Amino acid sequence: MSEVNEEKKVYSLDFNYLYGKPVCQARFKQHCEDFVVEEKLGxxxxxxxxxxxxxxxxxxxxxxxxxxxxxxxxxxxxxxxxxxxxxxxxxxxxxxxxxxxxxxxxxxxxxxxxxxxxxxxxxxxxxxxxxxxLEGNYFNITLREVSDKPALQLVLDKVQQGVPNYFGNQRFGYNGHNVNAAVQLFNGRRVKDRFKRGMYLSAARSYLFNRVISERIKDNLESTAMLGDCVQFVANRSFFPLPDLSTQTLQRLTDREVCLTAPLWGKGELTSTDQAQQYELACLQEFADLQQGLAKEGLKQERRPLLLIPDAFSYKWLDDETVSIAFYLPSGCYATSIIRELVEINV
CATH class of the missing domain: 3.30.2350.20 (TruD, catalytic domain)
Structure with a gap:
């Protein structure tokens, strides 16, 4: 039986930058040794x-x-x-x-x-x-043929304060192919391969997460708490909605005892409440098919930090066109989230 040829939607992967779109260009992964990763089990x-x-x-x-x-x-x-x-x-x-x-x-x-x-x-x-x-990964990344050292230097000093905790665009496929595949799955298409099925579900869930972050950056809310924002303890990853915006509550955010989060969609009610819940629902109102499909598949409502703050961040200029960058990220976070804020990659 031939498959129904459904019209495919183009899912924009043009997520907002926290520090503005990079004006500097560089080459990334020219050699395997330019991208060094070391696991930490913990x-x-x-x-x-x-x-x-x-x-x-x-x-x-x-x-x-x-x-x-x-x-x-x-x-x-x-x-x-x-x-x-x-x-x-x-x-x-x-x-x-x-x-x-x-x-x-x-x-x-x-x-x-x-x-x-x-x-x-x-x-x-x-x-x-x-x-x-594993607990996380150490990275040592070399960028070559840097087009504008002063411009990159400025952003290198900024990203240490945090970058959007985006899932990498490779997760979504070309023009959001994997998200479209998830929609077809939700509409009844049979996918026997468990790996592909999981990849499509993950793509849909990750896309909704990225969209919320992108909107908060556009509205200058990436570091500003709203009433009912769901925050996560940095130490143990448990989360809860903010019952108030008192000075004491906001100080916990400043001290990085807790961090703001965005939703990983699943069944049930959002764990955010009040103003924050209404904001998240508004951000995702055009993606009701993804929300309903993920809930039907039985995924749980979860949260993920909105910003990614690299640990042990350092960099060293090897010459005026080459820089080596080192940092540590928790498991499940992407080094490309940092690189995309720094430079536009030449391939």
Whole structure:
């Protein structure tokens, strides 16, 4: 049976910039070594158990492909190899993989060979490393052929105060293809592939989140609390709506004890209230199909910080056209959110 040819909507990915659209251009990821990522698990591995954990340096290699190669070498099924996070292929990455090898002698991974791959450490653990279990990532990014050093210097000094916590545009596909695919899914299109189904749902949810942030930036509300704004404790990620805008409440925001959030859409009522809830509903009123579809799929109403504040931020000019930038981000946050505020990328 042929599929119905539905008219596709173009979902604008032109989200607002916090510091204005960059006037400086640069080259990004000219070499794998220009984008270095190192995972931080946030917990110690036990040294014993049924899972063999590998600390691996890889350059120019796909995470999932490497996982399959490790499974083949160890003589186990591919589903028994996991990792805490997908990493860019065009990068130099340091990340953990875990292999389920119960009751067996640990394979001699010094014999494993793959171009651009070095196994740095082998240690057993009592649990599988699941996607998202890491605490965060350290980044070291080199921008080359910088067109305007003074302009970039100004923004480098600003982004340390925070950038929009956008999901990267790659999540949405060209012209929002993945969001359109989500709409088709909500309208009854069958998607058997669980990965694709999850990708489409994530794209729709992320798009609504980005739209709220973009509107708040346009209205100069990215750092200004409204009555009923849902804030999140920085320490433990639990959230609650602001019952008032007292001096004491606002001081907690200034001190970064709590932070403003935007909705990750799901079933049920928004967790924001009063003025903030009305604002968020108004921002998303033209996307009722996405809201209804996500709720029907059973996703929960959740929240995510509105701004992303990088930790341990530093930079060093290697010459007048090359700068190296280092920072740490919590799990689930994107280095591209910082880069997009700094420069317009030349490819």
């Amino acid at each position: 917990f110690e591995l036990t040294g014993e158990g049924e899972h063999v954990c590998l600390w691996i340096k890889k350059i120019g290699e796909n995470t999932d492909y490497l996982a399959r190669q490790l499974a083949k070498f160890a003589g186990i099924m591919a589903k028994n190899v996991s990792y805490a996070g997908l990493k860019d292929r065009q990068a130099e990455t340091y990340q953990w993989f875990s292999l389920y090898i119960p009751g067996k002698v640990t394979p001699d991974f010094s014999q494993f060979e793959a171009e651009g791959v070095t196994i740095l450490k082998v240690i057993r653990h009592n649990k599988k490393l699941r996607t998202g279990c």
